[in-house]
Amino acid sequence: MNRLGVVMLVHTALHRAEQVARHWTAAGCPVVIHVDRKVSDKDFTAFSAACADDPLIRFCERHTCEWGGWGIVAASQSASQLMLEAFEDVHHVYLSSGACLPLRPVSELIEYLADRPRVDFIESATTADVSWTIGGLDQERFTLRFPFSWRRQRRLFDTYVKLQRRLGLRRKIPEGLMPHMGSQWWCLTRQTLSAILQDPKRQVYDRYFRHVWIPDESYFQTLARLYSTHIESRSLTLSKFDYQGRPHIFYDDHLQLLRRSDCFVARKIWPRADRLYQSFLTDQKCAVKPAEPNPGKIDRVFAKAVERRTRGRDGLYMQSRFPRHGSENGLTCFPYSVFQGFTELFEDFQPWLAETTGTRVHGHLFGPDRAEFAGGETIINGALSDCAVLRDYNPTAFVSNLIWNTRGERQCFQFGPADTQNINWFLARDKNAQISIITGAWAIPLFQSNRNFADIRNEAARLQQIETKQLEVLRSVWTKARARTWSLADFVESPMEALQAVIEEIGTKNASHLTEAPKMVDLTGFGQFLQNLKNQGMHPYLMGDFPVDDVFGAQMRPFRKPYLVQ
Structure with a gap:
């Protein structure tokens, strides 16, 4: 043996x-x-x-x-x-x-x-x-x-x-x-x-x-x-x-x-x-x-x-694994949508979007005063606070935690040039981000404000410069986000087509096409407002070719319902 x-x-x-x-x-x-x-x-x-x-x-x-x-x-x-x-x-x-x-x-x-x-x-x-x-x-x-x-x-x-x-x-x-x-x-x-x-x-x-x-x-x-x-x-x-x-x-x-x-x-x-x-x-x-x-x-x-x-899990950061910049396995763990200029152009856009898509729609999460959570909440999933100081301490972690803590439910939030801009590169590099921008829409609140025109001109110049830099980031070769941009003039000319494209990319609760859009703000006199900015030495180019004769103003005919030809 x-x-x-x-x-x-x-x-x-x-x-x-x-x-x-x-x-x-x-x-x-x-x-x-x-x-x-x-x-x-x-x-x-x-x-x-x-x-x-x-x-x-x-x-x-x-x-x-x-x-x-x-x-x-x-x-x-x-x-x-x-x-x-x-x-x-x-x-x-x-x-x-x-x-x-x-x-x-x-x-x-x-x-x-x-x-x-x-x-x-x-x-x-x-x-x-x-x-x-x-x-x-x-x-x-x-x-x-x-x-x-x-x-x-x-x-x-x-x-x-x-x-x-x-x-x-x-x-x-x-x-x-x-x-x-x-x-x-x-x-x-x-x-x-x-x-x-x-x-x-x-x-x-x-x-x-x-x-x-x-x-x-x-x-x-x-x-x-x-x-x-x-x-x-x-x-x-x-x-x-x-x-x-x-x-x-x-x-x-x-x-x-x-x-x-x-x-x-x-x-x-x-x-x-x-x-x-x-x-x-x-x-x-x-x-x-x-x-x-x-x-x-x-x-x-x-x-x-x-x-x-x-590699870790998509969008998960923790003490035992905090990867160096560029080595993350996904910046976030679930798709989300960012809207810029929509709340300025449409009345009650957030409740309309929430009802249409079934997603959780936040306000300006990076607003200068606080994070505007959906429903006016001050604390949401994962004990995330609306405190601007805590949010701005690490804005990228704020977004990652928000998406991780609500994974399985699509999040939407508003953004703009008046918000904290430290998040721009993170959003651009994130493959889960769907970014929709109406360029120049930030001018609408200025048009509606009751401020001295000199102050309006200075603020318009500042916001336009910020949005221009943001658009440069989104055009970078490093951008992985799905970004759509329209000038304000192009969007106002055909809002239903643009909204339909955005909603389809999010995925709605039902497959039917949009039958109505949210109510657009009154733009009567907006073209002349832009001309006045030009006359004062400020060149508002991000709005597109917005006519002075108010063809996009209150005289505009109601939106026609889209239809299919089979």
């Missing part, structure tokens, strides 16, 4: 390592444990004493293990050497860590390996064939020297790499070796593993790999290619990594996910995941059915998790 031996690299959670080791030995598998030298002698002594009653558990020479250093390879060598010497009937050696957990009955793994007596399971691919390397060092990890710790001596590490590049220093790869990379968690046959450990050139290979970056991902992966007669380039251990190259940690709520993988062993298990340890270290004969390990079955879940971690 083929016997499986397990090498376990332990550096923390020693009580869990003991629990898993006894699970292996209960199935007849000898276990050789390497305990990181950084673990205190007191803890090591207590750990080894706790395992002393099990004759199948041994402890090997200890090495200091650091991430990316040679110590992990040295620990694997020492433990493997002791395994081969102490248990001559071991046919396969399985490398695991103290954070690994068997997911299926050990007997199934033994039978699986017995059916494949000559197969070495080790992920082994050339640098040209892998895409998971993080940090920009692929082939260079084999041709440069790395005497400094990437984690503890990062500045020295980077400086020395740059120096070697500048001087053109390159290490010679030992003759006959073709560097390969892969997961450090392998399962090798006795023949292959003993050939690696007893190779006459081992000192040469060890001296070379001692200064390779992250040698535990390349030492056995490269040397196995020299001696194995049948390599399956995959690991029998389920290990997932995030976009930064850090391993995913499995918790209790991953129980069903791990079962679906059909893998024999998984890492990295949270030491306090009591439910996982209790579920998988008991009799599992009825828990899962024998199947080929298939980690691809859960790849979709991890891919979705990585996307959620890196």
Whole structure:
């Protein structure tokens, strides 16, 4: 009968390592444990004493293990050497860590390996064939020297790499070796593993790999290619990594996910995941059915998790994910509409729009005095206040929060050149924004006001300048919003057609066409008002070609109802 031996690299959670080791030995598998030298002698002594009653558990020479250093390879060598010497009937050696957990009955793994007596399971691919390397060092990890710790001596590490590049220093790869990379968690046959450990050139290979970056991902992966007669380039251990190259940690709520993988062993298990340890270290004969390990079955879940971690949700900002400018996954989470000039041109435009479209219609959310919420509310969803000071502290967050807190219900609000303008670029860059502008409509309230004409002229010049800059933003190549603009003259000439286009883009409660428009304000004398502005030296060009003879004034015929010709 083929016997499986397990090498376990332990550096923390020693009580869990003991629990898993006894699970292996209960199935007849000898276990050789390497305990990181950084673990205190007191803890090591207590750990080894706790395992002393099990004759199948041994402890090997200890090495200091650091991430990316040679110590992990040295620990694997020492433990493997002791395994081969102490248990001559071991046919396969399985490398695991103290954070690994068997997911299926050990007997199934033994039978699986017995059916494949000559197969070495080790992920082994050339640098040209892998895409998971993080940090920009692929082939260079084999041709440069790395005497400094990437984690503890990062500045020295980077400086020395740059120096070697500048001087053109390159290490010679030992003759006959073709560097390969892969997961450090392998399962090798006795023949292959003993050939690696007893190779006459081992000192040469060890001296070379001692200064390779992250040698535990390349030492056995490269040397196995020299001696194995049948390599399956995959690991029998389920290990997932995030976009930064850090391993995913499995918790209790991953129980069903791990079962679906059909893998024999998984890492990295949270030491306090009591439910996982209790579920998988008991009799599992009825828990899962024998199947080929298939980690691809859960790849979709991890891919979705990585996307959620890196991209987030549309329009959601929070403490754990506040992306830098330009890296947002959608500025807002739901479509909304911005109307400029409509409340100035039409009487009771807001209630008409709310009734026609079924949306929530606000007033000027960025008015100088307060945010004019629908229905005169002072606080709405998400405890957003109408206070102008709070709103203007971060106007972009104000809009994002408004849309997020009311997602599922389309929001509409009014805007104009008299409002706070810090929101312009945000609105322009937001693909969810539908912006409809009647240019020059801001002049209507000035026309209706009872102010001195000199003051009206100055205010008109100021508002026109502000709206001109706003239109320049909307014409930018960076604009993603759907923007429609009409001059006041063009809109007044054919208001039903323009309103129909806007309403259709919003989506109405019913599919019927508009039969009537909101009542337009009286524009009698407005053309002459614009001419007076020109006469006073102010050129009102955003209104379009508005005639002086009042053809758009009160004498204008009522709007005709639109009709369809079939």
